[in-house]
Amino acid sequence: MNLAIKDIQHNIGRFILTVLGIGLLLMIVMGMAGIYRGLIEDATLLVERIDADLWIVQKDTRGPFAEVSRIPKSLVYRVQAVPGVQTSREFVYHTIQRQHNEKPLRMSLLGLSWPLDKGEWLPLIAGRSLLQNHFELVADKTLGFKLADRILLGKETYTVVGLTSGMVSSGGDGMAFVTVWDSQAIQFDTPGEAVRLERAARDHRGAASEVFLSQPALTEQLTRPSAELPAVTPPPISAIVAKVSPGSDPEKVASIISSWGDVSVFTKAGQEDLLIQGMVDKAKRQLGMFRVLLTIIAAIIMALILYTLTLDKLHSIALLKLIGAPNTVILSLILQQAILLGGLGYGIAWLVGLKLFPHFPRRVVLANEDLVQLAVIVFVISVLSSLLGIWKAMRVEPNDALMG
């Protein structure tokens, strides 16, 4: 006869509620680990997906994710010419927030280096990758777009041609993919009034300059669009991503490019380290501390619940001792209930978490490694928290059964 099960059956309602409570608490502990994993996965997602060997950014910056990096577009050709480089592409990445359907729309915009990169590597769940250099957009499903939706960004309207899944930035914003050209047009969109003011300023500077006084025909140049004027530099890009040829050593190629005075180079691993140790480090540590605290709280709550369950059974335990039940019977009664409580609580945490976590605004990743670790922790907590109840049960005297 299993006394633990018999006792549970006797108070089944209370036991179910207790398991439910423990389960929800463990689900939060599980979720904390999941958010932590999600944070790291989100942070390193692009670096993993883009699968570039080298990231070339503005000198002495930790760009393009950890901080702003600006490099000239022409650098892509210089990198391409380095021995050992197979391909080099422009990389443009920035976050924008616009109003869409009367709601704020926040997205991380990534420029694809057309025509080398049309976004074939994107995890599409519907539609297709880009087929033209302009006005097409692939969006993550978290942005809430549908295929063929038309979105006004800057002065142009973009059509959603593809939908991805799980492509979010380290900040949790859904990502959208356009060509580098379109991405820069969106990023550096200048209002007409600003252009007119710039023209007027140039006109004024020209009129005040002695050169223009002596050669008035030059002022005509100032009426041309500002982007066409030689004085306005083309918009910079965030980084260059390069893939090295098979057989080439990325570190060696990186050291060549690093010797240039205007850029810094990171390998794929280096870029991932920057993201994990820099951008998400504090959030990671904060989640870690919360996780430890919640685990301790879960242990205390479980210990108190098991202690209370034992207190309710003191008379029965005394009676069992009176009729000669060995300590192992009493010990296993409490221990089995503790492990059952922990085990069922863990099961509920896992099942509810599986259903609930996908609806969270940020990614929650239940990694097998974390699940196994938590299972071990729950088992240890169950055993440790039953010690208080066992201690109380061991102090019960058989003649206590005659009292009350």
Add this chain to the structure above:
Amino acid sequence: MAEELAIETTNLTKIYGSGNTEVVAMRDASVNVRRDEVIALLGPSGSGKSTFLTAVGLINAPTSGQVRIGGVLVMDGPVAKVNLRSFRREHIGFVFQKSNLIPFLTAIENVQIAMELNGLSAGQARKRAAELLNELGVGDRLDHSTAMLSGG
């Protein structure tokens, strides 16, 4: 003829507390009970009947004196000479003044558990428990919870 004695107590004494708070609950109780003999203890409240029974039932150690059960010295003063719990399990039965059952077990399980603790298989214990409860005329209440049983 010590072998014939089921219970034999010699100068059994139980003192609670010490100094000013000392209470002598039982002094020099020497009783011999033969096998198959039924005895009753009579006395006013506080005369030490329960103290004597709990000492003989091996759940309350005496301060001095000896307890022999079935010829075996089980208590020599407060010192147990055998494993008391297993000795109780194998040799002693208790009938309580009032209903004293394990509330999370049914009527039959309350009987069954004592036999299972003595090494009987669950099936055998249940069968024997059912036989005993039928003998006592409560065979129709085997699976009733203890709360549904009459105290009489």
